[in-house]
Structures are given as C-alpha cells and as structure tokens.
Amino acid sequence: MTSDEQPTVSAAMDPLDDLVLAVRGDQSADASDYELPPAVTLDQASEILGLTPAAGRELVEAERYPVPVIAMGPQTHRVGTAHLIRHAGLSRVREVLRVQG
Template sequence: MTDEQPVIGPALDPAADLVLAVRGDNSATAPDYELPPTVPLDTASEILGIPVADGRKLAKTGGYHALVKVIPVGRKFVASTAGLIQAVGLDKVREVLRPPGEVAR
C-alpha cells in the first residue's frame, strides 16, 4: 500500500467534453479513468449517504454547502465532483459513478 495520492486535474475526453482526469501518480501520462466535473444532486446525496429528499431540502436552504459545493443550474442543482472526493474519498465516489459493467480495479 502506498501513501501516494491520486492526481486529479481537468482534461478533455475524446468528444471534447470537460472531465476530471484521475491518475495514480504524477508520472502517469494517460488517466487511469475520467470523472464528470459535476454530478446531479441526487447522485451526490447517494455518495454522501443522505436521503435524496433531505439533500434537496438542504440544497434549497443553502445547507448543502456545509457538505460539498452545489451549483444551481436552472431549477436543479449539481454538486462538485472534486468536493465529493474531498468529503468522502475517491473510492466512494468511484463506487457510485462506476459505469454499469465496469469491474473495480
């Protein structure tokens, strides 16, 4: 086991969409995987382990910011993936965001 932390930074995927590129270390040239820069509020609530209805109430009253940064987009909210990683760790975020059928490393 290593104490080295993954390197997370902005990148463009092949479709030119902004993503967070996650590399196991600074020497990696290609990302180990990519994550979206934001996730829907309901997904963020799942990652944080709080009921979706409670997450929506917290977002509307401004209380969600105590957990992680949320951004209003129209009538909905999205949460910062980087903030979620800081709050609960990369493994938990990857567990929820892993595409169906992808095997854990």
C-alpha cells in the same frame, strides 16, 4: 499505486472534447487511470454523501447542504466532483459513480 500514494486529479478533455477530471495514480503516466465528470446531479451527490435524494433536496432548500451546490435552474442542481472527493473520499465517489480503473 500503493496505499500511501495520492492520486493526481487534473482537468482534461475526453475523446469527444468534453471536460473531465483525469485521475492518475502514477504521475509520470501519459494516460489517466480513469476519468470523472466535473460535476454530478444532486441525487448522485446525495448518494455519495449517504443521503436520500429527498433529504438532499431539503438540505439545499434550507441552504445547509454539506458541500457547495450549483443552481442550474429552479429545480436543477449540480455538485462539483472535487468537493465530493474532498468530503467523502475518492473511493466513495468512484463506488457510487461506478467508475472502473
């Protein structure tokens, strides 16, 4: 993939039938270059955004987190990976999640 090409991100199923985001640099390729989870923990999202986990939790409580947050319970939150890619960039998300591709 050259620097001016944009990857294609789409929903797919991994071999264990879990939903993933499949990222393809070559849109004509059959297989994805790598896969990302559809959502990450609040701590992972905070790291991607350059925040400490404590600062991330404070922003969520103040309803000022920079991207939409999904409340899974009183103390459990998830953040959609697509929102993080739009806000921080694909390379930063891959770096923090340590995704090889």
